[in-house]
Amino acid sequence: MSDIRTQVQLVDVDADMAGQRIDNFLRARLKSVPKSVVYRILRKGEVRVNKKRVKAEYKIAAGDVVRIPPVTISESATKTEHVSAKLNKVAELEHCVLYEDDHLLVLNKPSGTAVHGGSGLKFGVIEALRALRPQARFLELVHRIDRDTSGILLVAKKRSALRHLQAQFREKTVHKYYYALVMGVWKKSCHTIKAPLLKNDVNSIVRVNPNGKASETRFKVLESFEEATLLQTSPxxxxxxxxxxxxxxxxxxxxxxxxxxxxxxxxxxxxxxLNRLFLHAAHIRFTHPGTGDIMEIEAPMDRMLKQVIQKLRAQAS
Structure with a gap:
């Protein structure tokens, strides 16, 4: 199998690209190129900014011209991306888009789909979107939700939008809630749980532990059934x-x-x-990074979750 040699690229840095390190900029542009190759071409001075050599920590500025040298990409890597765009599960993501403009994309992520590749997975949501939209200059996750959790996921289409939205998450001005079906009858008087959480780095299991990080979740009972409760829950x-x-x-x-x-x-x-985790990111409210408007978006539950609730209601009647 032969390899593919890319052409020299000259990239004009605009205001949206500005502020990031040159190594991160290159890794985003050269997604199929191993990280070691990116740092090698930097060390050898093959990458030039305004016709000058730069180090990996250099931060690009608006008006810079970046020269990206030819690099070799294995044909298998490019073929994987091309074929993956045709897979049904990947292509179906196009039908899961709830909202999209020049700044961001809001997805109703299906359960069982990881948000990014890793741990033996070649493709997650972000890789799938990039394969479906090869012309997109920038696509990055704003936040994450668990693989088996369905619902709202924000994807930034501009670096400025990514910074703006992530700042809202850090400042806790983003409001979101989930639907969860839990075992037994939840006490309506239990509105908040404050219990520190500690993650085991070996197996990623999280437990309540006094040495953990402060954590708070709020709850509201939506419906009570004989052996289950539908909750609205806000982390x-x-x-x-x-x-x-x-x-x-x-x-x-x-x-x-x-x-x-x-x-x-x-x-x-x-x-x-039911045969999947009953946890669904149903609603989000945030400030649009471009217009400043307050955005409120809802993601409907899939057919399976809706049918389970209908059957629980039928049992209770």
Whole structure:
């Protein structure tokens, strides 16, 4: 199998590209090129900014002209990207777009799809979107949700939008809530759980631990059934698996949670047709990074989740 040699690129840096390190800029432009190659062409002075050599930590500015030298890309890497764009699961993401403009894209991510590749996965949402839209100059995740969680995911289409939206998440001005079906009858008086969470770096399991990071989740009962409760839940902090661990800590694990769930509840909801984690990012409110308008977006639950709720209601009637 032959390799592919790229052409020299001359890139005019605009205001949206400005401020990032040259190594990160190159890695975003040369997605199929190993990281080691990117740093090698920098060390050898093959990358030039305004006809001068630069180091990896150089921050590009508006008006700079970046020369990217020819690099070799394996044909298998380019073929993987080309073929992946045709896969049904990847192509279906186009039908999951809830909102899109020049600054951002809002996706109703399906359950079972990771937000990015890794841990043996070649493609996640962000890689799939890049394969579907090879002409896009910039596509980056603003935040993350778990692979088995469905619902709202923000993707920035400009670096300035990414910085603006991530600042809103840090400052906790983004408001979002999830739907979760939990085991048993949740007490309506339980509105908030504040319990520190500690992540095990070996197996990524999260537990309530006094040595962990401060974590807060708020809850509202939407519907109570004989053996289950539908909750609206809002994470105030953004810890890994936060909602899943806090509901387990309260004695009401989420249906079909393979890490923190209860097999008895899974068996019960399985008879209702459920075979995925019942956690769905349903609503988000944030400030648009370009216009300053307040955006409120809702993502409908998929057919399976809706049918499970309908069957629970039928049992209760």
């Amino acid at each position: 105030i902090t953004g810890r890994t698996h936060q909602i899943r661990v806090h509901t387990q800590y309260a004695g009401h694990p989420i249906a079909w949670d393979d890490r923190y769930g209860d097999p008895r509840f899974d068996a019960y909801t399985g008879k209702l047709g």
